[in-house]
Every structure is written in C-alpha cells, then in structure tokens.
Amino acid sequence: MSEPHGLTAHEARDLLERRETTSRELTQASLDRIAAVDDKIGAFLTVATDEALAQADAADERLHRGEGGPLTGIPLAVKDNMCTRGIRTTCGSRILEEFVPPYDAHVIERLNEAGAVLLGKTNMDEFAMGSSVEHSAFHPTHNPWALDRVPGGSSGGSAAAVACGEAVVALGSDTGGSIRQPAAFCGVVGLKPTYGRVSRYGLVAFGSSLDQIGPLTKDVEDCALLLNAVAGQDLRDATSAPLDVPDFTAALTGDIAGLKIGVVSDYVPEGLDPAVRGIADSAVKQLEGLGAEVEWGVELPSTAHALACYYIIAPSEASANLARYDGVKYGYSYTEGESMWENMDKTRQFGFGDEVKRRIMLGTYALSSGYYDAYYLKALQVRTLIRREFEAALERYDLLFGLVTPTPAFALGEKTDDPYEMYLNDIFTMPANIAGLPALSLPAGFVDGPAGERLPMGVQLLAKPFDEAALLRAGHAYEQSTSWRDQRPAV
Amino acid sequence: MSLTREEVLHIAHLAHLGIDERELPKFQEQLSDILEHFAALTALDTEGVPPTSHPLALESVMRDDEVKESLSVEDVLANAPNAEDDLFRVRAVLN
Numbered sequence: 001m002s003e004p005h006g007l008t009a010h011e012a013r014d015l016l017e018r019r020e021t022t023s024r025e026l027t028q029a030s031l032d033r034i035a036a037v038d039d040k041i042g043a044f045l046t047v048a049t050d051e052a053l054a055q056a057d058a059a060d061e062r063l064h065r066g067e068g069g070p071l072t073g074i075p076l077a078v079k080d081n082m083c084t085r086g087i088r089t090t091c092g093s094r095i096l097e098e099f100v101p102p103y104d105a106h107v108i109e110r111l112n113e114a115g116a117v118l119l120g121k122t123n124m125d126e127f128a129m130g131s132s133v134e135h136s137a138f139h140p141t142h143n144p145w146a147l148d149r150v151p152g153g154s155s156g157g158s159a160a161a162v163a164c165g166e167a168v169v170a171l172g173s174d175t176g177g178s179i180r181q182p183a184a185f186c187g188v189v190g191l192k193p194t195y196g197r198v199s200r201y202g203l204v205a206f207g208s209s210l211d212q213i214g215p216l217t218k219d220v221e222d223c224a225l226l227l228n229a230v231a232g233q234d235l236r237d238a239t240s241a242p243l244d245v246p247d248f249t250a251a252l253t254g255d256i257a258g259l260k261i262g263v264v265s266d267y268v269p270e271g272l273d274p275a276v277r278g279i280a281d282s283a284v285k286q287l288e289g290l291g292a293e294v295e296w297g298v299e300l301p302s303t304a305h306a307l308a309c310y311y312i313i314a315p316s317e318a319s320a321n322l323a324r325y326d327g328v329k330y331g332y333s334y335t336e337g338e339s340m341w342e343n344m345d346k347t348r349q350f351g352f353g354d355e356v357k358r359r360i361m362l363g364t365y366a367l368s369s370g371y372y373d374a375y376y377l378k379a380l381q382v383r384t385l386i387r388r389e390f391e392a393a394l395e396r397y398d399l400l401f402g403l404v405t406p407t408p409a410f411a412l413g414e415k416t417d418d419p420y421e422m423y424l425n426d427i428f429t430m431p432a433n434i435a436g437l438p439a440l441s442l443p444a445g446f447v448d449g450p451a452g453e454r455l456p457m458g459v460q461l462l463a464k465p466f467d468e469a470a471l472l473r474a475g476h477a478y479e480q481s482t483s484w485r486d487q488r489p490a491v
Numbered sequence: 492m493s494l495t496r497e498e499v500l501h502i503a504h505l506a507h508l509g510i511d512e513r514e515l516p517k518f519q520e521q522l523s524d525i526l527e528h529f530a531a532l533t534a535l536d537t538e539g540v541p542p543t544s545h546p547l548a549l550e551s552v553m554r555d556d557e558v559k560e561s562l563s564v565e566d567v568l569a570n571a572p573n574a575e576d577d578l579f580r581v582r583a584v585l586n
Contacts, residue, residue: 100570196546341584345508
C-alpha cells in the first residue's frame with residue numbers, strides 16, 4: 001500500500017510499531033482524504049478534527065511509552081447513532097440535529113481505552129431506518145464505486161468511508177442488514193455479531209431485540225481486531241451476554257478443511273441475474289477448493305415470512321423506543337403551540353422524516369388494541385419458527401452461506417418512492433437479526449453496471465450464536481484466496 | 492388490508508405524531524400497501540408456537556439496589572430546550 005489512507009489497521013499498526021509513521025501522520029492523512037473526497041462521497045455528518053488530532057498526539061505518547069495496543073493511534077469513524085460525549089450525535093435526524101451527548105456509548109469507551117482516534121461521525125438513514133442512506137435528514141452518501149449509486153444502508157456512511165480510505169476502519173450497527181448490505185455494496189467486510197455480543201449501551205435504540213453494533217473494515221483481520229476491542233459483557237446493557245470473549249485473531253488460521261457449509265436455497269434463489277448467480281457459484285467453488293464441504297439445498301421454509309415478521313417487530317419496537325422524542329428533555333422542540341400536547345405532536349411532525357413516521361405508525365398499529373394478536377404476537381411466533389429452523393440447520397452445518405443482496409447497489413432515487421420495494425433489499429440479511437445469529441458479509445467480486453461500472457457484490461456466512469470465530473476463520477481463508485480486498489475504488 | 496383515513500389519523504394520534512392533512516393520502520396508501528404484504532403472515536397457522544421476544548434466552552438480570560454516581564443535573568439539562576431551576580419546563584399539560 002503506497003497511500004497512507006489505503007492502509008488496513010493491522011498494516012498501520014505494523015508501521016507504528018516499527019516507528020515508520022505516527023498516529024498524527026495517519027490521522028492527518030485521513031483528515032486530508034476526507035477534505036479531498038467527502039464533498040463527492042458525503043460519508044461524514046461531523047468531522048472532529050481538533051479532537052482527533054489531540055487523540056492522535058495522546059496515542060503517539062502512549063506508543064512512545066511502549067503501552068500501545070492493536071488499535072492505538074488508528075483513525076476510525078463511527079456511525080452517528082453511537083453517543084460520543086461532547087461530539088454531536090444526530091442519528092441522521094433533524095430531531096437530534098443539535099444533540100450533544102453527556103456520555104459515551106460503551107463501544108466508544110472501549111475505543112478510547114484502546115487508544116483509537118475518532119475522526120468523526122458517519123452518515124446514515126434517519127434512526128437507521130433504511131437501506132440506502134437516502135433517508136438521512138442531511139444529505140445523501142454516494143457509493144465510492146459509482147457516485148450515482150447508493151452506498152447501501154443504514155450504515156452507508158461508515159461503509160463508504162472505509163471503502164474510499166477516509167477512515168481505516170469503522171463501526172456500524174445492524175438491525176436488519178444495516179452493516180452487511182452497505183459492506184456488500186461498497187466492497188468491504190462487515191460483521192453483525194451475535195445479539196448480545198456487543199453492548200448496546202449508548203447506541204440510539206431502534207429495534208432493541210434486533211440491534212447490534214459491529215465492524216466495517218477492509219479485511220477480515222481488521223474485523224477481528226475491532227471486534228476484540230468492542231465485544232464483551234457490559235452490565236449497563238442487560239442483554240449483553242455474560243460470556244468470555246476469545247481473541248478473534250486466533251481464529252485466522254487459514255485452515256477450513258472439513259468445515260461444513262450449507263448453501264441456503266432462499267439466499268441464492270432461482271431467477272437471479274446470471275452475473276449475480278455467478279458471484280455465489282464462484283465463492284462456493286473457492287470455499288470447496290479450500291477444503292470446505294459445501295452442500296447446496298438447505299431449506300428454511302419460514303424464511304418466506306421473514307420480511308413480514310421483521311417489518312412488524314422492528315417498527316413495533318421502534319414505535320416504543322422513539323416515544324422518548326417529545327421535545328422536552330433534548331432535541332428539536334416546537335414551542336409555538338397552545339399546550340404541551342400540541343407542541344409534542346408538532347415536534348414529532350417536524351422533527352421526524354417520512355420513513356420514521358411510517359415505521360412509528362406501522363408499529364403503533366401492530367401494537368394497538370385489536371391488532372396486537374394478529375400482527376405483533378403472530379410475528380413473535382413466526383420468529384420462533386425461523387429461529388428453530390436455523391438451529392436445526394446449524395446442527396448439520398458449521399456455517400450457512402448465501403448472497404448478501406439480490407442485486408448490486410441501485411441508483412440514487414430508484415427506490416425512494418416505494419417503501420416496500422426498499423424493504424425487499426433486506427430480504428437475505430434480516431433473518432440473522434430475527435434469529436440473533438452472527439453473520440459476516442465478504443466482498444466476493446464485481447458485476448457490471450449498465451454504464452460499465454464495476455459494482456461490488458458480497459456473500460454472507462452465518463454461524464451459531466457466539467461463534468463469530470468460525471465466521472472469521474472461513475472469511476479470512478476465503479479472502480486470502482481471492483484478490484477482492486486489494487481492489488479499491490478510484491475516487 | 493386497507494386502512495381508512497380515520498384509522499391513519501387514529502394511529503397518528505396514538506403515536507403523538509402530528510400529520511399534515513395533505514400528507515394523509517400518501518401515508519394511507521403506503522401503509523395499506525405494506526400491510527397488504529403482511530397478509531400471508533397473519534394467515535399462518537401458529538397454534539401452540541410460543542412467541543420469541545428475544546433471540547437469547549437470558550435470565551432476568553438483577554443487581555443490588557445501590558446508589559451510584561450518575562450524570563450531573565447540569566449535564567442532564569445541557570440539551571434541554573427549556574429548563575428552569577433544575578427542571579424541564581413545558582407548556583400547560585391541562586388546558
């Protein structure tokens with residue numbers, strides 16, 4: 001890697017260890033890169049220049065004392081739904097446009113302890129509701145591989161920032177595919193950890209039984225390093241799991257001989273574009289070539305209902321979580337009304353965008369008297385069926401395999417008029433959230449766009465709860481046998 | 492499943508979401524369309540299937556009820572649109 005902004009975290013760490021660069025230089029290179037390209041990309045909502053340089057200097061002192069760790073001095077970006085003390089956290093919404101959190105999210109505390117450098121906060125669909133960042137209240141983000149296309153979402157800012165080298169690595173969050181789908185669209189690695197693996201304390205809540213924070217990185221080794229830093233129990237999130245966290249880099253052995261992988265029929269369905277189908281076929285052959293035992297034809301019949309199940313559960317949870325935006329305690333507040341209630345109604349009317357309103361209304365409806373049993377309870381029962389089918393499949397296989405999305409990145413504006421069409425984007429990714437399983441999105445090649453653009457595609461691996469190590473082991477072996485990770489967009 | 496105009500207004504009221512009259516037909520159409528796609532799910536036979544509200548079967552987490560340090564009043568009120576004497580200030584709740 002010749003350009004400092006193209007470095008992975010482990011390459012940057014090696015340079016820092018050999019004293020061939022400093023965190024200050026790396027951080028300045030990232031800030032320069034942001035200044036040079038972010039007008040075109042739009043990955044950031046806030047760039048914390050002064051804070052980042054101060055953190056870089058502190059990291060350099062720490063490295064100088066020989067007290068650094070793997071992420072000390074590494075410049076990274078964080079999706080703007082994780083609270084950062086003293087740095088505004090908008091969640092992509094007007095209602096939080098001027099919100100400056102009085103505390104750090106758990107993951108931010110962990111990154112601070114590790115000595116990482118926070119460059120800034122990345123763009124996202126409002127309250128993480130969307131698959132394209134087009135629902136950001138502020139501006140769109142452009143796909144670094146094709147600027148007239150979406151980066152995916154909702155963590156599209158983080159994915160784009162890593163893909164074009166604005167940040168070395170980034171954190172995103174994934175409620176129905178919001179890490180994996182943008183990772184696939186932008187040609188980077190994205191991991192949704194097992195539900196409970198990473199504390200949600202300080203993550204702005206969307207779907208509390210589905211949300212999980214995870215890494216977006218240029219390669220699998222960086223993914224393991226970042227997961228090492230943020231995983232583990234935190235008593236402030238009662239759903240964070242009381243389990244020991246292994247060193248995930250120890251899983252990167254390159255050896256997957258005998259690993260049993262099942263291809264889920266619904267995630268590589270009939271009728272795909274032949275070029276897209278070819279992505280899945282080639283990845284399967286590659287895994288077989290590495291010694292994995294791959295079997296086609298894993299059937300998960302309840303997956304057919306996963307989309308409806310998800311779009312009842314997630315909006316229901318969101319409608320309850322977003323009740324806190326009342327214009328009283330923080331955030332945008334309408335004050336011209338006659339009564340508190342009128343002010344609250346108007347605060348929410350003017351503060352929220354259309355997609356957030358749709359989901360609040362869908363969720364309110366599904367939870368309302370007379371419809372609770374038909375919608376919400378039914379969705380929770382179907383959730384059980386989906387979970388059981390995964391459990392049965394994962395008794396037979398170490399990992400499950402599928403595509404991340406049925407198509408590559410679509411054009412900006414293409415799906416904004418039809419909310420349901422946008423929801424279909426998550427069809428291969430949301431089942432992992434419904435079942436709470438860990439899932440890894442890996443760059444797996446390119447398909448040609450109509451104007452001859454090279455558009456990245458991703459494949460996805462799913463594992464048993466808390467077996468992220470198996471995902472990273474297989475992902476690493478696959479990645480090392482391909483050249484996809486060496487290809488970066490020309491921005 | 493088609494929602495009436497009155498149903499959309501009722502849902503918005505339950506959610507304390509003000510709605511512009513001109514936006515009402517759009518939301519009515521979009522929400523009806525989405526619910527239409529959920530019809531197959533509501534028709535599914537799930538007799539005897541227990542609901543899953545959380546993917547992990549964790550026990551309830553209890554801790555001792557101890558006084559601990561928390562955010563200062565100053566920090567808590569720093570983002571308040573309208574505060575007075577350590578309190579959030581709002582318009583009259585009862586008319």
